[in-house]
Amino acid sequence: MECVVEGIIETQHVEALEILLHGLCGAPKELLKIHEFCLRSGPNLGVVSSELRILCDLEQPKPTWTVRQVGGAMRGAGAEQLSVLVRSMLESKISKNGLRFFYILGYKLDHELLKVGFAFRFQKVVPITVTVTSVHKMLKLHATDEAVPVTPGIQLVEVTAPASADNYSEVVAAISSFSEYLAPLLHLSKPGVSAGVVPTAAAAAASLMSDGRGKTL
Amino acid sequence: MPVKWLLYWQPNAGITVNTQILTEISQCVESSINGVKDGRWKSTLIFYRPITRDQSSQNDYPKDLLGVSLPEQPDKYYFVLRSHRIVFEADSNIQSIMEKAQSYKARIALTFEGFQYQLGDFQLKVGKVALTAHAENLRGIAMEVEYLPLSSLDKSRQVLEDFVDILQEIVSSRSLPGHFTHIEPNFSEYSLTDHYSSQHTSLQYATVMTQLLTTLRN
Numbered sequence: 001m002e003c004v005v006e007g008i009i010e011t012q013h014v015e016a017l018e019i020l021l022h023g024l025c026g027a028p029k030e031l032l033k034i035h036e037f038c039l040r041s042g043p044n045l046g047v048v049s050s051e052l053r054i055l056c057d058l059e060q061p062k063p064t065w066t067v068r069q070v071g072g073a074m075r076g077a078g079a080e081q082l083s084v085l086v087r088s089m090l091e092s093k094i095s096k097n098g099l100r101f102f103y104i105l106g107y108k109l110d111h112e113l114l115k116v117g118f119a120f121r122f123q124k125v126v127p128i129t130v131t132v133t134s135v136h137k138m139l140k141l142h143a144t145d146e147a148v149p150v151t152p153g154i155q156l157v158e159v160t161a162p163a164s165a166d167n168y169s170e171v172v173a174a175i176s177s178f179s180e181y182l183a184p185l186l187h188l189s190k191p192g193v194s195a196g197v198v199p200t201a202a203a204a205a206a207s208l209m210s211d212g213r214g215k216t217l
Numbered sequence: 218m219p220v221k222w223l224l225y226w227q228p229n230a231g232i233t234v235n236t237q238i239l240t241e242i243s244q245c246v247e248s249s250i251n252g253v254k255d256g257r258w259k260s261t262l263i264f265y266r267p268i269t270r271d272q273s274s275q276n277d278y279p280k281d282l283l284g285v286s287l288p289e290q291p292d293k294y295y296f297v298l299r300s301h302r303i304v305f306e307a308d309s310n311i312q313s314i315m316e317k318a319q320s321y322k323a324r325i326a327l328t329f330e331g332f333q334y335q336l337g338d339f340q341l342k343v344g345k346v347a348l349t350a351h352a353e354n355l356r357g358i359a360m361e362v363e364y365l366p367l368s369s370l371d372k373s374r375q376v377l378e379d380f381v382d383i384l385q386e387i388v389s390s391r392s393l394p395g396h397f398t399h400i401e402p403n404f405s406e407y408s409l410t411d412h413y414s415s416q417h418t419s420l421q422y423a424t425v426m427t428q429l430l431t432t433l434r435n
Binding site: 041042045050052088090091093094095097098100101106 | 267269271277282296298301303306307310311317318408416
């Protein structure tokens with residue numbers, strides 16, 4: 001299970017966001033370059049059609065592979081009122097022949113993406129991960145070298161934290177309060193409920209840039 | 218990782234394997250070659266079948282998906298598809314991912330379990346094969362022979378052959394109705410190198426499983 005919110009930011013303000021995140025985190029950023037293969041079960045396979053994501057971390061000296069299964073969001077009136085999405089999520093490290101394996105099982109490539117950017121990991125009450133990425137699409141199959149941005153000038157910010165049925169409300173609260181730190185630069189909401197860029201971003205970014213880099217807040 | 222061979226008991230024609238044979242084999246290891254019992258072991262194999270919304274689509278998807286969990290790698294899980302010559306390794310929670318995806322379903326589970334013995338540079342595991350749901354019913358006998366100093370298949374082949382020959386002689390001196398058989402899979406067909414790994418072990422289990430099922434059907 002995981003709790004997640006996301007938002008978007010103009011590329012010109014990403015540096016300011018990085019300064020802010022670095023200040024909050026204290027630790028250096030991690031670079032990200034993830035090739036994401038979104039697979040869908042073949043015709044008639046499965047009780048219902050299912051989706052799996054195979055992630056290849058290209059930032060590692062030797063690429064590492066992961067399969068991720070994102071399940072449905074938690075339902076009910078209580079979940080509706082939360083400002084954070086709570087959903088099931090399972091991840092497993094896999095061998096490098098994973099893509100071939102799932103193709104043999106009958107999964108088909110639906111689409112692929114390349115996410116390039118950075119991440120900060122926070123040890124708050126719960127471990128929170130913030131990723132800031134530029135999402136690219138491939139013009140040719142698997143051609144990561146020729147990937148082009150899906151939304152030029154706009155980057156995706158995702159804030160996630162692992163959760164369980166016992167502690168999700170605590171995690172939701174931690175993410176909500178964390179989101180407030182970033183509010184001047186971007187608005188974070190449940191995935192699929194984008195609120196666009198925030199009008200204060202330019203002023204907040206200018207202020208952060210002039211305040212000095214890497215200053216711990 | 219040290220090289221190991223997985224052997225299975227091939228009963229003589231018309232004979233069914235039974236616990237008496239397993240007891241005698243265990244006695245051979247304990248008293249004839251002085252194997253020191255140092256624990257239990259258990260490996261589990263699960264056959265999966267595709268779930269399709271339409272009966273006619275069954276043939277579109279592989280039917281020989283085998284999942285393997287090994288005691289030496291409790292955090293890992295292996296899938297073998299012999300029809301496609303592939304061994305796939307994942308963290309053990311891949312089983313939950315498969316369950317959630319609801320595209321393949323566990324059909325039949327088998328357990329290999331018994332005792333582990335130390336014998337100088339060798340480690341032996343001797344045990345029964347049974348359906349997990351009917352653990353008391355023995356369906357086969359298996360033995361793992363591991364040569365601890367080497368992880369190269371080629372370099373260890375001679376020493377393992379010699380050791381297994383000695384074991385066969387000792388077992389045959391008891392006039393048991395059958396013998397151990399070792400089938401080495403063609404590892405390179407599965408892109409597995411000479412350097413031994415748990416993926417090799419998984420493939421050996423898949424190979425032995427196929428043999429055992431053939432024996433049971435006959």
